[in-house]
Structure formats: C-alpha cells, structure tokens
Amino acid sequence: DLEMPEMDGLQTLSELARLGFTCNVLVFSSLSKRGAEITMEALRLGASDFISKPNGSDTSGGSPAEMVKALLEPKIVALFPDLGETNPTPESKSSPQVVSESSSYPKATIAFMGPKVILIGSSTGGPSALEKIFSRISPPVSCPIVITQHMPPIFTATFAERLSRISGVPAAEGKDGEPLQNNRIYVAPGNYHMRLTGTTDDARIALDQGPLIHSVRPAVDPLFSSAAAIFGNRCLAFVLTGMGADGCDGTVSIKEAGGGVVIQNQESCVVFGMPGAVFARGAYDKIADLDGIADILIGFSGRSITAGGAG
CATH class of the missing domain: 3.40.50.2300 (Response regulator)
Structure with missing residues (x-):
C-alpha cells in the first residue's frame, strides 16, 4: 500500500x-x-x-x-507466473534481442515516406517504458503520437502531464472531436475507448464507453484498427509491455493496410503478453528494446537530447 x-x-x-x-x-x-x-x-x-x-x-x-x-x-x-508451481521453469527469454523481420505480412514501406501518425499501446510496465522512451524525445515531433495505456480515470491525465514534462512535447488526454495535430501527444482517457475518425488530412479523436475489449477500457485494438482504416501504410505502431493480447488484432489491421509495427522485446518487458501475442501472430516488422524503440522514434522526429541516441 x-x-x-x-x-x-x-x-x-x-x-x-x-x-x-x-x-x-x-x-x-x-x-x-x-x-x-x-x-x-x-x-x-x-x-x-x-x-x-x-x-x-x-x-x-x-x-x-x-x-x-x-x-x-x-x-x-x-x-508472478511461477507462483504456486512446485518446480517452476524459468521463463523463456528466446525472443530476438534487437531486430527481427516478420514474413507473415508484406514489409512496411513507411521508412521511405515517414508516418502520418504514431500509435503506441501498452499495459503492465508501460508507464515506466514510455517515460524511458520519451525522456529521449524532444520537440518538434513531425506527426501526432496517440497512446492507449491501460489506466483508470484521473491516472491518465496525470500520466499525460508527466510525459509532457519529460519530453517537452505538449501532451494531454484526447478529447472527443479533437483534431490531431503534429507535435502533440494524445493519451486515451481512463474508461473511454479512443478511436480515430475522418481522413488523413482531417483526422479526429472519437471517444466512447462501449463494452470492455479484452476486459479493459481503454483498449488498444480500437485505436490501431481505426488508424489503419484512415492512414493505411502511413501508420507506425508500437506495442509495448503488457499482459494479455490487446493490440494484436489492431496490428493485423495495420499490417494488412501496409503500415509498420514494432514490438518491444521480451528481455525488456515486465510482461511479454501483448508484444508476445503480436509476435506469435507475425504481425510486426521489427522487435527492439526500449532504446531501439526510442531510436526509431528519434529517426522520424529527427531530434535527440541525450547521448547514445540517433539524430
């Protein structure tokens, strides 16, 4: 307590x-x-x-x-997956460490054009992972960053404020009907699913309190799937540490639309559930640790404020 x-x-x-x-x-x-x-x-x-x-x-x-x-x-x-087992087996750490490419879907062409939107989904361990990533980012960021982190109300607003302080990029809970803008971070508010609507040139946030998805609200899948329908091959999504399989169906939608998907590697995850589900499905382009994920984001934003990053 x-x-x-x-x-x-x-x-x-x-x-x-x-x-x-x-x-x-x-x-x-x-x-x-x-x-x-x-x-x-x-x-x-x-x-x-x-x-x-x-x-x-x-x-x-x-x-x-x-x-x-x-x-x-x-x-x-x-x-605590081994709790209660009389002969616990150490958890496998066999996932690729830095980069691996999926053969289940066509390779994303996003590297040649750059993303129009960056999406992030996370759960258990996500806040710390996101703080580590965004501590290496500085404005301006060339496109909107939209985040669904499994969190209750009040916590999501506080978390957005923290990301803004860490990165210098304006961050807040997304509001229903709000247009997406470059160099902004939007966090799904607790107890609301967050989707994107509109067109690539006029994308907006849509919030709803529909049924729980994967037993949570907000869920990652609605964000990913709706973004894929609008931005197609200009989507870049990251699936970070978290339990369950939320985000997996959404990454399939993104890959089918030609977008890019990066998942966090098992070694750096608190729980490899969400990235592991995407890994098993083959709906990803790359696997990276948190520094590698930050490098990818910096590569698209073109800015870094700490040693060891690209830029």
Missing part, C-alpha cells in the same frame, strides 16, 4: 533499490489526483504495476473485496 504508517510505499521502493533487491512490486493506490501522482512516482521508482483501491460507493463490481480480487488475480498471474 502506498499510504502506510512509518514507511510509506515510496520509501519502501527506495529502500528496496538501495539494498539491491530486484523483484516485481504491485502497489495499491487511491483513486485521486494525489494518488495518481504518487503512483506515477512509484512506477518511476521501480513498481511493476498498480491497482486502484475501489471507491466505497461503487458497488457495480460487487463488494470491495470482490473487486480487488478481480483486479488482483490476473496481475499476480502475469507478474
């Missing part, structure tokens, strides 16, 4: 780092702006994922204990 007496969650994470412990940490946070800010700091300090404490007045998901259990179980399974 991030709000504990004597030693709070942030102090605990700092102490674990000081003592050299390497482990997955799942934190509990209150559903408030202050709680969101503390949670973002906890993720920066090494927490793997978080769960929002249920609002006492919300009984739509059952009792508070039932709601916590429903949220907690899949995250425990994803973060």
Whole structure:
C-alpha cells in the first residue's frame, strides 16, 4: 500500500533499490489526483504495476473485496507466473534481442515516406517504458503520437502531464472531436475507448464507453484498427509491455493496410503478453528494446537530447 504508517510505499521502493533487491512490486493506490501522482512516482521508482483501491460507493463490481480480487488475480498471474508451481521453469527469454523481420505480412514501406501518425499501446510496465522512451524525445515531433495505456480515470491525465514534462512535447488526454495535430501527444482517457475518425488530412479523436475489449477500457485494438482504416501504410505502431493480447488484432489491421509495427522485446518487458501475442501472430516488422524503440522514434522526429541516441 502506498499510504502506510512509518514507511510509506515510496520509501519502501527506495529502500528496496538501495539494498539491491530486484523483484516485481504491485502497489495499491487511491483513486485521486494525489494518488495518481504518487503512483506515477512509484512506477518511476521501480513498481511493476498498480491497482486502484475501489471507491466505497461503487458497488457495480460487487463488494470491495470482490473487486480487488478481480483486479488482483490476473496481475499476480502475469507478474508472478511461477507462483504456486512446485518446480517452476524459468521463463523463456528466446525472443530476438534487437531486430527481427516478420514474413507473415508484406514489409512496411513507411521508412521511405515517414508516418502520418504514431500509435503506441501498452499495459503492465508501460508507464515506466514510455517515460524511458520519451525522456529521449524532444520537440518538434513531425506527426501526432496517440497512446492507449491501460489506466483508470484521473491516472491518465496525470500520466499525460508527466510525459509532457519529460519530453517537452505538449501532451494531454484526447478529447472527443479533437483534431490531431503534429507535435502533440494524445493519451486515451481512463474508461473511454479512443478511436480515430475522418481522413488523413482531417483526422479526429472519437471517444466512447462501449463494452470492455479484452476486459479493459481503454483498449488498444480500437485505436490501431481505426488508424489503419484512415492512414493505411502511413501508420507506425508500437506495442509495448503488457499482459494479455490487446493490440494484436489492431496490428493485423495495420499490417494488412501496409503500415509498420514494432514490438518491444521480451528481455525488456515486465510482461511479454501483448508484444508476445503480436509476435506469435507475425504481425510486426521489427522487435527492439526500449532504446531501439526510442531510436526509431528519434529517426522520424529527427531530434535527440541525450547521448547514445540517433539524430
């Protein structure tokens, strides 16, 4: 729990780092702006994922204990896959380390023309991964960047503010009907699916509270599939760390439209679920670690502010 007496969650994470412990940490946070800010700091300090404490007045998901259990179980399974096994087998780390090309779909032509939109989908481990990537990006970015990160309301607004501070690129939650602009980061607001509508020259954000997809809202698939329908081979999508298979169907749509897909490699993922699903489907062009992904983004934006990047 991030709000504990004597030693709070942030102090605990700092102490674990000081003592050299390497482990997955799942934190509990209150559903408030202050709680969101503390949670973002906890993720920066090494927490793997978080769960929002249920609002006492919300009984739509059952009792508070039932709601916590429903949220907690899949995250425990994803973060601690060997828990309960008498003879645990080390997780395979056999995925390609830096770059691999898929043969399941035609190679993207995006490298020759440049993207008109950059899409990112992520879940467990995503906030820290995105912070690492965007710490190497500086404005101006030559196209819009649209992100769906599995997060509840309030947290997505705080996360967008954090990305803006880190990168210097204006970032905010996407608003229904808002036109896409270059050199802007749009984050799907919690509890809303975010799609793109319109044309390549007048693309806009559309938000809805339709049924959960892959048990989440916002989901990555609606963003990817809708962008593929508009931008075709001028889409460039990244699938980062996360549990489940959200984003996989969307990457198929992007590849069928001739767009480009890059997935995060297993070694650098907290959970290889989402990139792993795309890998198994063959709907990708390249696999890269976080530095490699940042290099690709820098290659298209043409700017870097840290040593070790291309530009």
